[in-house]
Amino acid sequence: MYTQSGELVIISGVKIKLRPKFLKSMQLRIVVLLSLFAIVSSVLLKGLVLKNSEQRSVQTRTADIQNQCTILCNQLVSSNYLADTQSEVVNAELTQLSNIYNGRVVVINDEFRIIKDTYNLQEGKTIVSEEVVKCFKGKQITNYDAKSRYIEVATPIVNPESMQVAGMMLVSVSTDTIRDSVMVLRGKADIAQATIIIIFIILAVFIGMLLVRPLKRMTRSIDEMTEGYGENYLHEDAYNETKQISDAFNKLWDRYKVLDASREEFVANVSHELKTPLTSMKVLADSLLAQPEAPVELYQEFMGDLSQEIERENKIINDLLSLVKLDKRGANLNIKSENINELVERILKRLRPLAATRNIELVFESFRTVSAEVDEVKLSLAVTNLVENAVKYNKEDGWVHVALNADHKYFYLKVADSGIGIPKEETEHIFERFYRVDKSHSREIGGTGLGLAIARNAVVMHRGAIKVYSEPGEGTTFTVRIPLTYISQ
Ligand SMILES: Nc1ncnc2c1ncn2[C@@H]1O[C@H](COP(=O)(O)OP(=O)(O)O)[C@@H](O)[C@H]1O
Numbered sequence: 108m109y110t111q112s113g114e115l116v117i118i119s120g121v122k123i124k125l126r127p128k129f130l131k132s133m134q135l136r137i138v139v140l141l142s143l144f145a146i147v148s149s150v151l152l153k154g155l156v157l158k159n160s161e162q163r164s165v166q167t168r169t170a171d172i173q174n175q176c177t178i179l180c181n182q183l184v185s186s187n188y189l190a191d192t193q194s195e196v197v198n199a200e201l202t203q204l205s206n207i208y209n210g211r212v213v214v215i216n217d218e219f220r221i222i223k224d225t226y227n228l229q230e231g232k233t234i235v236s237e238e239v240v241k242c243f244k245g246k247q248i249t250n251y252d253a254k255s256r257y258i259e260v261a262t263p264i265v266n267p268e269s270m271q272v273a274g275m276m277l278v279s280v281s282t283d284t285i286r287d288s289v290m291v292l293r294g295k296a297d298i299a300q301a302t303i304i305i306i307f308i309i310l311a312v313f314i315g316m317l318l319v320r321p322l323k324r325m326t327r328s329i330d331e332m333t334e335g336y337g338e339n340y341l342h343e344d345a346y347n348e349t350k351q352i353s354d355a356f357n358k359l360w361d362r363y364k365v366l367d368a369s370r371e372e373f374v375a376n377v378s379h380e381l382k383t384p385l386t387s388m389k390v391l392a393d394s395l396l397a398q399p400e401a402p403v404e405l406y407q408e409f410m411g412d413l414s415q416e417i418e419r420e421n422k423i424i425n426d427l428l429s430l431v432k433l434d435k436r437g438a439n440l441n442i443k444s445e446n447i448n449e450l451v452e453r454i455l456k457r458l459r460p461l462a463a464t465r466n467i468e469l470v471f472e473s474f475r476t477v478s479a480e481v482d483e484v485k486l487s488l489a490v491t492n493l494v495e496n497a498v499k500y501n502k503e504d505g506w507v508h509v510a511l512n513a514d515h516k517y518f519y520l521k522v523a524d525s526g527i528g529i530p531k532e533e534t535e536h537i538f539e540r541f542y543r544v545d546k547s548h549s550r551e552i553g554g555t556g557l558g559l560a561i562a563r564n565a566v567v568m569h570r571g572a573i574k575v576y577s578e579p580g581e582g583t584t585f586t587v588r589i590p591l592t593y594i595s596q
Pocket residue numbers: 492496497498500524526527528529537542543544545549553554555556557558559560583
C-alpha cells in the first residue's frame with residue numbers, strides 16, 4: 108500500500124522505501140528501469156546458457172564413455188579377461204581408456220571382486236554397491252555427480268553364449284575439463300553481459316532524453332509565455348499526449364487572456380466611473396471659487412449638487428465593494444434556513460415608497476410558503492436589485508409583479524414589470540459590470556451598472572440561475588431559480 112507521498116510501501120508491517128527522491132525524474136526512472144531489465148535478463152540468460160552447455164557436454168561425454176565401455180566389454184569377453192587378466196592388449200586398452208578420459212577403470216568379476224583397477228587402489232577387494240547390484244541384472248548404468256564432478260558408467264559384461272552377466276566394468280571420469288571449458292565460456296559471457304548492460308544503459312539514457320525532450324521544451328515555452336515573450340501558444344506535437352497537454356494548456360491560456368482583458372476593462376471602467384462624480388464636484392467647487400461675491404442661494408444650490416455627487420460616489424463604491432465580495436470564489440456564504448416569503452416581503456416594504464413616487468403598483472404573489480438554505484444578505488442584495496430595476500425602468504402608473512413558487516428541488520422567483528423593456532441585442536450584456544442600456548437615462552435614475560452583476564453573482568453563488576425575457580416598450584421579466592438545499596462545492 109502506498110502512503111500519500113507514494114514513497115513507502117508497507118508489506119506485513121515492514122516499511123520499504125520504494126521510490127527514492129531521485130526517481131522523481133522521468134528520465135532517471137527510464138534509465139534505472141531499462142538498466143534493471145538489462146541486468147536481470149542478461150543474468151538469467153547467461154545462467155541458462157551456461158547450465159545448458161554444461162549439461163550438453165556431460166551428456167556427450169557420458170555417451171562417448173558408454174560407447175567405449177560397450178566396445179571394451181565385448182573385447183573382455185572375447186579375450187576371456189575375467190578368467191585371466193594378463194592379456195597385454197586388453198590391459199593396454201583399459202589404461203588408454205583411463206588416460207583419455209582422465210578417469211579410473213575397474214573390472215569386477217561375478218564374485219563382486221575387483222580384478223582390475225587402473226589406479227591399483229582396490230584390486231582384490233570385494234565391492235557391493237547399489238549400482239553394482241543393478242548392473243549385474245544386465246543394465247548399463249550412468250550417473251553424474253555434479254557436486255563432486257564426475258561421471259560414472261557401469262557396464263555389464265555379458266557372455267554372448269549363455270547371455271549371463273559374467274562381470275562388470277565401472278568407469279568413473281572426472282568432469283573437471285568440462286568445468287574448465289564452462290569457466291572459459293563464463294568469462295566470455297561475462298564480457299558479453301557487461302557489453303549488453305552498457306549498451307542498454309546508453310540506449311536508456313538516449314531514450315530517456317528523447318522522451319523527456321518535448322516535456323522540457325514545453326516547460327521552457329510555458330516559462331517564456333509566463334515571462335511575456337516567446338510564442339503566443341504552445342505547439343508541442345511530438346506525441347499525442349504532449350499535443351493533448353498543449354491543447355488543454357492553450358485553452359487555459361485563452362481563458363486567462365480573456366480574464367486578464369476583462370480585469371483590465373474592469374479597472375478602466377472603475378476608474379472612469381469613480382472619476383465622473385469627482386470631475387463634477389471639482390467643476391462645482393471651482394465655479395464657486397471663481398465668484399467670491401456669489402449669493403447664498405447659489406452656494407446652497409451648488410452645495411446641494413455637490414452632496415448629490417458625493418452620494419453617487421458613495422453608491423458606486425458600495426456597489427463595487429458588494430461586487431468584489433461576491434466575486435471572490437468561495438466567498439464566505441452565511442447559509443441558514445430562511446423563509447423566502449418573509450425575505451421578499453421585507454424587500455418590497457423597503458421599496459414601496461420608491462414605487463409610490465411614480466404611482467407604480469407593487470404586487471407580491473406567493474403560491475406557497477418557501478423555506479430554503481440561503482445567505483440572507485446576499486440573496487436580498489440580488490432581489491433588491493431586480494425589484495429596484497423593475498421600479499426604476501418603469502413607466503408612470505406602471506406595475507411590478509413579484510411571484511414566488513417552488514417544487515421539490517428549487518424555488519423560483521419571478522420579477523415582471525410593465526417598464527421600458529430592453530432591446531434584444533442588449534439582453535446578453537446587461538449582466539456585465541458597468542453595462543447600462545441607456546447611459547444618460549440610467550445615470551439620471553442613479554444607476555451604477557453594477558446591480559445586475561451583483562444579482563447574478565449572488566444567484567450563482569447559491570448554485571442558481573438567472574434569466575431575462577424582455578419586450579422593448581412592453582416590459583421585462585427576470586426569473587431566478589435557486590436550489591432549496593445549499594449544494595456546497
Ligand atoms: N427591469 C428592467 N427594465 C428595463 N431595463 C432594465 C431593467 N433592469 C435592468 N435594465 C437595464 O440593464 C442595465 C443594467 O442594470 P443594472 O446592472 O441594475 O444597472 P443600473 O445601476 O443601471 O440599474 C440598466 O442600466 C438598464 O438599462
